[in-house]
Amino acid sequence: MKFVSTRGQADKVHFSEAVAEGLAPDGGLYLPEEFPDLSKFINEWQNLNYSELSYEFFKLFASDIDLGILQKIVEDSYSEFSHPEIAPVLSLNSNLKVLELFHGPTLAFKDFALQFLGNLYEEQIRKSGKNLTIIGATSGDTGAAAISGLLGKKGVRVFILYPNGKISPLQERQMTCTGADNIFPLAIEGTFDDAQKSVKEIFSDLDFKLKVGLSAVNSINLARILAQSVYYLFAWLKLDQKERNQTIFVVPTGNFGNVFAGWLLSKMNIQIKGFRVATNQNDVLHRLFQSGEYSLEKVSPSLAPSMDIQVASNFERLLYFFLDGNSEKLRDVMNEFSKKGKFCFEKFSIQGFSSSSVSDEEIPEIIKAVKNKYNYTVDPHTACAFKNLDPSAKFLILATAHPAKFPDVYTQSGLEKPSSPVLDSLLDKKIIKYPVGTSATEIRDFIERNY
Ligand SMILES: *Cc1c(COP(=O)(O)O)cnc(C)c1O
Numbered sequence: 001m002k003f004v005s006t007r008g009q010a011d012k013v014h015f016s017e018a019v020a021e022g023l024a025p026d027g028g029l030y031l032p033e034e035f036p037d038l039s040k041f042i043n044e045w046q047n048l049n050y051s052e053l054s055y056e057f058f059k060l061f062a063s064d065i066d067l068g069i070l071q072k073i074v075e076d077s078y079s080e081f082s083h084p085e086i087a088p089v090l091s092l093n094s095n096l097k098v099l100e101l102f103h104g105p106t107l108a109f110k111d112f113a114l115q116f117l118g119n120l121y122e123e124q125i126r127k128s129g130k131n132l133t134i135i136g137a138t139s140g141d142t143g144a145a146a147i148s149g150l151l152g153k154k155g156v157r158v159f160i161l162y163p164n165g166k167i168s169p170l171q172e173r174q175m176t177c178t179g180a181d182n183i184f185p186l187a188i189e190g191t192f193d194d195a196q197k198s199v200k201e202i203f204s205d206l207d208f209k210l211k212v213g214l215s216a217v218n219s220i221n222l223a224r225i226l227a228q229s230v231y232y233l234f235a236w237l238k239l240d241q242k243e244r245n246q247t248i249f250v251v252p253t254g255n256f257g258n259v260f261a262g263w264l265l266s267k268m269n270i271q272i273k274g275f276r277v278a279t280n281q282n283d284v285l286h287r288l289f290q291s292g293e294y295s296l297e298k299v300s301p302s303l304a305p306s307m308d309i310q311v312a313s314n315f316e317r318l319l320y321f322f323l324d325g326n327s328e329k330l331r332d333v334m335n336e337f338s339k340k341g342k343f344c345f346e347k348f349s350i351q352g353f354s355s356s357s358v359s360d361e362e363i364p365e366i367i368k369a370v371k372n373k374y375n376y377t378v379d380p381h382t383a384c385a386f387k388n389l390d391p392s393a394k395f396l397i398l399a400t401a402h403p404a405k406f407p408d409v410y411t412q413s414g415l416e417k418p419s420s421p422v423l424d425s426l427l428d429k430k431i432i433k434y435p436v437g438t439s440a441t442e443i444r445d446f447i448e449r450n451y
Pocket of ligand 1: 109110252254255256258259307381382
């Protein structure tokens, strides 16, 4: 299996190269050249546990990795999850289910991809004998998960940019209290989008990239997307056969990585009724699906900070399919978008997608309502998925983070404060972070001194 760039001006690559590159050399994102038909494996895969399923799935894509090694990478990646099922599915009632994705080491769904990516990087270093420099921008959870996935690994240094003061104090502690000397949390003055922009710019400096052995952990990395497809499949296989093609997955969305990973399964002949893109008040994607206009507004900090994003970098992958794989047209759209901050499609509808948006006023109300109705506590991101659900339709909600990661919203709304021993243990540790300017030059200089 090979992978192509959305922008159509880069060579096709194997899985390991696509993972190592992150962004393709033409500035595009990698996608599989073709899609396997998974429907023929359904019976065989029905009763597999999480790592077994993940192994079978990746065998189809990671054809350049030795099978024994792939198996070990997958097993290691899910060995530190605290729930025996890794990704348990709970029923709130007969029509409403929750897929809990927060039992990994940093208590958010990003662990699924980043534990795996960390192990892939380790294998790459072992094989090539070359060190790696990992860089990523985070609105909170990605950074913590990336750091956890790469903590103490030999031959790799990790530089994570985050907007100073704009992530939760506990998220900051998860990144800055590790004590590991290969980890550099960079607190920048600016927003997540500023950080992401600098990361993209640094990547376009090919000399620098080569010199420090640069790779990315952003949700643009192909391995992350595919690793996330696995839990959709795992949950889908757990549904009764007659529910499978009737269930809509509701996905709290920021960068569009998570929901895109689910949608990819429909390209692999898995029958899913639909996907609902659930945004917070930063609703660029909701507006797109409503009106066809993809346009930037200022990021407005919300109670669901990991979704405080305007430029949804994985959107380019969906766009590729929307434009029937026409890379030339895609380059035009992306160019115009990057010049004007907006692009108007006559209509942007893709079969199966719907969307919703939740204001900050609504989030605590939803948390309370869900608690009262189902005696279940959701985090502020997951809360966004509960808006306007038709009680007669079947929904499966992705619970993206553990409520204890975002305690303030509960104390402010007079609710019981959720807790987690993993997070409590961070409170007496020392914070180590590096304040750095937002420009690509300042960040590059810092890396140059520390890689
Ligand atoms: C990252 C994150 C999201 C958004 O996921 P995307 O892949 O960026 O759409 C939602 N909820 C939580 C808790 C997150 O950490």
